[in-house]
Amino acid sequence: xxxxxxxxxxxxRLRHFLCISGLNRQLITEILDTAESFAGVTxxxxxxxxxxxxxxxxxxxxxxxxxxxxxxELAAKRLSADVLNINITQSSTVKGETLLDTLRNLxxxxxxxxxxxxxxxxxxxxxxxxxxxxxxVINAGDGWHSHPTQAMLDMFxxxxxxxxxxxxxxxxxxxxxxxSRVARSQIHALNxxxxxxxxxxxxxxxxxxxxxxxxxxxxxxxxxxxxxxxxIIMLRLQRERMQGAFLPSAHEYFELFGLTEEKLMHxxxxxxxxxxxxxNRGVEMDSExxxxxxxxxxxxxxxxxxxxxxxxxxxxxxxxxxxx
Amino acid sequence: MNDLGNISEIIxxxxxxLGEQLARVGISHPAMVGIHTGGVWIAKHLHRQxxxxxxxxxLDISFYRxxxxxxxxxxxxxxxxxPFSIDERHIILVxxxxxxxxxxxxxxxxxxxxxxxxxxxxxxxxERGGRELPIQANVxxxxxxxxxxxxxxxxxxxxxxxxxxxxx
Numbered sequence: 001x002x003x004x005x006x007x008x009x010x011x012x013r014l015r016h017f018l019c020i021s022g023l024n025r026q027l028i029t030e031i032l033d034t035a036e037s038f039a040g041v042t043x044x045x046x047x048x049x050x051x052x053x054x055x056x057x058x059x060x061x062x063x064x065x066x067x068x069x070x071x072x073e074l075a076a077k078r079l080s081a082d083v084l085n086i087n088i089t090q091s092s093t094v095k096g097e098t099l100l101d102t103l104r105n106l107x108x109x110x111x112x113x114x115x116x117x118x119x120x121x122x123x124x125x126x127x128x129x130x131x132x133x134x135x136x137v138i139n140a141g142d143g144w145h146s147h148p149t150q151a152m153l154d155m156f157x158x159x160x161x162x163x164x165x166x167x168x169x170x171x172x173x174x175x176x177x178x179x180s181r182v183a184r185s186q187i188h189a190l191n192x193x194x195x196x197x198x199x200x201x202x203x204x205x206x207x208x209x210x211x212x213x214x215x216x217x218x219x220x221x222x223x224x225x226x227x228x229x230x231x232i233i234m235l236r237l238q239r240e241r242m243q244g245a246f247l248p249s250a251h252e253y254f255e256l257f258g259l260t261e262e263k264l265m266h267x268x269x270x271x272x273x274x275x276x277x278x279x280n281r282g283v284e285m286d287s288e289x290x291x292x293x294x295x296x297x298x299x300x301x302x303x304x305x306x307x308x309x310x311x312x313x314x315x316x317x318x319x320x321x322x323x324x
Numbered sequence: 325m326n327d328l329g330n331i332s333e334i335i336x337x338x339x340x341x342l343g344e345q346l347a348r349v350g351i352s353h354p355a356m357v358g359i360h361t362g363g364v365w366i367a368k369h370l371h372r373q374x375x376x377x378x379x380x381x382x383l384d385i386s387f388y389r390x391x392x393x394x395x396x397x398x399x400x401x402x403x404x405x406x407p408f409s410i411d412e413r414h415i416i417l418v419x420x421x422x423x424x425x426x427x428x429x430x431x432x433x434x435x436x437x438x439x440x441x442x443x444x445x446x447x448x449x450x451e452r453g454g455r456e457l458p459i460q461a462n463v464x465x466x467x468x469x470x471x472x473x474x475x476x477x478x479x480x481x482x483x484x485x486x487x488x489x490x491x492x
Binding site for chain 2: 049
């Protein structure tokens with residue numbers, strides 16, 4: 001079984017949700033449509049549906065996260081599941097047996113789903129490959145590899161703001177592409193949705209080798225990179241990267257790649273600005289942009305709940321007894 | 325095409341029955357909610373014929389089904405839309421076919437997640453045997469006797485047509 005086929009069952013349905021690559025356009029459109037239905041649940045006075053009543057979902061976080069964990073927790077609770085939050089902060093060298101032991105112990109408590117965040121690429125796949133057959137695994141971010149629910153909530157946000165015709169859109173992803181699991185997942189998702197133009201914009205040191213093979217145009221200059229684009233997705237600059245050889249200083253980065261109202265003039269007049277959060281104000285973008293009318297950063301957070309409800313319920317809606 | 329009679333006439337009969345029942349219990353400002361998909365089609369006609377002021381509401385009960393883990397999720401779930409407050413409101417719930425009662429059970433649960441209605445009446449175009457829950461309609465368009473292998477299906481919305489299908 002290959003890594004990618006792990007997440008789709010023999011009927012073409014979602015079994016785990018591990019990465020965007022390996023999915024098809026129909027399936028990601030189904031996720032977006034299902035999320036659209038769940039978005040309405042927040043209008044009810046009881047903000048809950050009983051879909052996953054009696055199921056137990058474990059948020060297994062080996063890496064700190066507030067927003068992602070909280071929205072996964074809320075999504076699970078709005079589906080009426082019981083939620084267990086387990087934060088295991090440990091060095092990334094401890095894996096293998098220890099991780100399996102953790103897994104076996106949780107399985108012995110009869111849980112139904114793991115939501116996994118881990119600093120090592122492939123951790124969610126490892127857990128999915130080794131978990132009991134009835135358990136579904138959702139990847140909440142693994143190393144530099146993938147953060148598929150973030151990419152889906154970004155696609156959901158773009159579709160809500162710009163409409164479903166991705167072919168008519170130019171999208172620029174700006175920032176630390178090299179270390180970004182978010183960017184990788186976004187590029188895959190945008191290409192699956194046949195986005196007109198996908199650009200990545202970053203200094204040479206923050207672009208992965210063979211970046212074009214991901215299916216994106218590479219730009220090293222912000223102004224040409226965002227020229228006439230409809231959507232700009234800014235990435236978070238990890239502060240620890242600034243101490244290494246990747247960047248001279250946060251100040252210089254902001255001068256060259258930070259988004260300001262002035263630089264936004266190069267983009268399409270109705271450009272939408274996104275950021276997965278948390279923002280480093282004055283590093284990736286000016287507060288004026290982050291809080292301005294083009295920003296949909298807080299909508300992204302709201303949409304994260306509906307998208308995670310969709311992915312969780314789809315992965316759990318396999319026929320009982322059907323483990324393939 | 326069917327021997328069940330003209331659907332427009334059935335709906336007109338339902339509207340008359342509903343009008344009488346509402347008058348008898350003294351409900352003057354009801355709200356109406358159709359269940360996706362066929363129930364909404366029927367409700368549109370009843371809503372107009374009864375001159376209900378509040379806009380028509382619609383429910384998709386997919387998230388409230390009890391067979392979710394057995395048959396999986398309906399890929400196209402229409403968002404439920406209740407463009408009025410449910411609280412203290414007299415609700416007329418409309419569906420196309422009343423069979424096991426499980427759809428109505430799910431719809432009642434969903435309605436109560438939007439608020440506390442004053443009362444709920446059920447109107448259904450077709451009623452058939454086979455109830456698995458203690459649920460009855462207040463207003464029935466036609467009662468149909470079908471064998472367990474038979475299904476009755478409403479197609480529409482324009483024109484509305486009923487068809488009896490046999491499952492192999």
